[in-house]
Amino acid sequence: MKTVDIEGLKQVLKALMGPYRERVPDVEKITGAMIEKGMIDNQDDIVNDHIAFRTMGVPNLGIASFEKIFLNYGYTKKDYYFFEGKKLNAYWYAPPQPEFPRIFISELRVDDLSMEAQDTIKKYTGNINSDPVDDLDLDNPSEVGNFFYKPLWELPTLSDFNALAQESEYAAWVIYNRYYLNHYTISVHDLPEAYNTIEKFNAFLESIGVKLNSSGGKVKISEDGLLKQSSSIAQMIEADFARGETAEIAGSYVEFAERLPLPGHVKQSGLVDRAQRRDGFESANADKIFESTYSEQTNALKNHLQG
Ligand code: OOG
Numbered sequence: 001m002k003t004v005d006i007e008g009l010k011q012v013l014k015a016l017m018g019p020y021r022e023r024v025p026d027v028e029k030i031t032g033a034m035i036e037k038g039m040i041d042n043q044d045d046i047v048n049d050h051i052a053f054r055t056m057g058v059p060n061l062g063i064a065s066f067e068k069i070f071l072n073y074g075y076t077k078k079d080y081y082f083f084e085g086k087k088l089n090a091y092w093y094a095p096p097q098p099e100f101p102r103i104f105i106s107e108l109r110v111d112d113l114s115m116e117a118q119d120t121i122k123k124y125t126g127n128i129n130s131d132p133v134d135d136l137d138l139d140n141p142s143e144v145g146n147f148f149y150k151p152l153w154e155l156p157t158l159s160d161f162n163a164l165a166q167e168s169e170y171a172a173w174v175i176y177n178r179y180y181l182n183h184y185t186i187s188v189h190d191l192p193e194a195y196n197t198i199e200k201f202n203a204f205l206e207s208i209g210v211k212l213n214s215s216g217g218k219v220k221i222s223e224d225g226l227l228k229q230s231s232s233i234a235q236m237i238e239a240d241f242a243r244g245e246t247a248e249i250a251g252s253y254v255e256f257a258e259r260l261p262l263p264g265h266v267k268q269s270g271l272v273d274r275a276q277r278r279d280g281f282e283s284a285n286a287d288k289i290f291e292s293t294y295s296e297q298t299n300a301l302k303n304h305l306q307g
C-alpha cells in the first residue's frame with residue numbers, strides 16, 4: 001500500500017482554509033472572540049471536527065470524482081446517507097490520523113430533478129467530457145489546493161441561478177460556489193469546561209452576534225443523543241454572474257459539533273480521546289444543517305441585520 005503524504009495533506013487543508021476565511025467573516029470573528037475569552041491561543045488550537053463539500057451528481061463529477069482527492073491522502077470511505085426531500089447522496093470519510101478532520105461529501109441527484117433543472121445544470125456541466133480530478137497530479141498538494149477554487153464550468157447567468165434555486169437551493173449553491181469549502185467545524189467538546197457543550201457554545205456565539213441556523217431547532221441531536229450540532233447561517237457574498245450581473249447570494253458557513261463519549265467511557269473532556277467518542281454523522285441532523293445556506297435562513301439573517 002502507498003504511504004500517505006501527511007505533509008501534503010496538511011498543505012491541501014491549509015490551501016482550503018485561506019479563501020474560506022476571506023469569504024466567511026464569522027470565522028475570524030469567532031476565533032477572535034474565542035482568544036479573547038481565553039478558550040484558545042490561536043486558530044491552530046481549534047480542533048476541526050470535519051469539513052464539507054458539495055458536488056453535482058453528473059457524469060465525470062460528483063462524489064465518485066471528488067472523493068479521489070481525499071482517498072489519495074489516506075482517507076477511508078465510511079457510511080452512506082440519503083436525503084430524499086433534498087435529492088442528495090452523501091458519504092463521510094475517516095482521516096488517516098485522528099488529528100485531521102473527517103470529510104463529508106454530498107452530491108445532488110441531478111437525475112431526480114425536473115427536466116428543466118437538469119437541462120440548466122447540463123448547460124454548464126455538459127461539456128465536461130473527462131473527470132477533471134483524473135487530470136490532476138494528486139500527489140502535488142499545491143495543484144490540488146488550487147483545484148478547489150478553479151472554475152470547472154462557465155459563470156452561470158443570474159436567471160439560471162434563480163431558476164435553479166426555485167427547485168433546489170443546493171443546486172443553485174453548487175452552480176455558483178462549486179468546490180468552495182462549504183464549512184469547517186469547531187469541535188466543542190475539546191474546549192475548556194465553560195464552553196465545552198453545544199448549549200454553552202451556542203450561548204457564547206449568540207453573545208458575539210453570530211446568528212444560528214434555526215431549522216429543526218438551534219441544536220440538532222442524533223437519535224442516540226451523542227452527536228450534537230449547530231451551525232451559523234451562511235454569510236452573503238457579492239457574486240458576479242455572467243453578462244456583468246451581480247447579486248448577493250449565500251456563501252459558506254461555520255459548524256459546531258459536540259461528540260459525547262460512547263457508553264462505558266468516562267465523561268471528562270481531555271481524558272476521552274477521539275476513538276472513544278461518537279463518530280460519523282446523523283442524517284436527520286445533516287438534513288437541517290444543509291439549510292444553513294437556504295434562503296429561509298439567510299433571509300432571517302438579513303432581517304436580523306436590518307433589525
Ligand atoms: C452539509 C450539511 C451536513 C453535517 O455535519 O451533518 C453536515 C452541507 O451543508 O453541505 O455538514
Ligand code: NI
Nearest residue numbers: 052104185255
Ligand atoms: Ni457538517
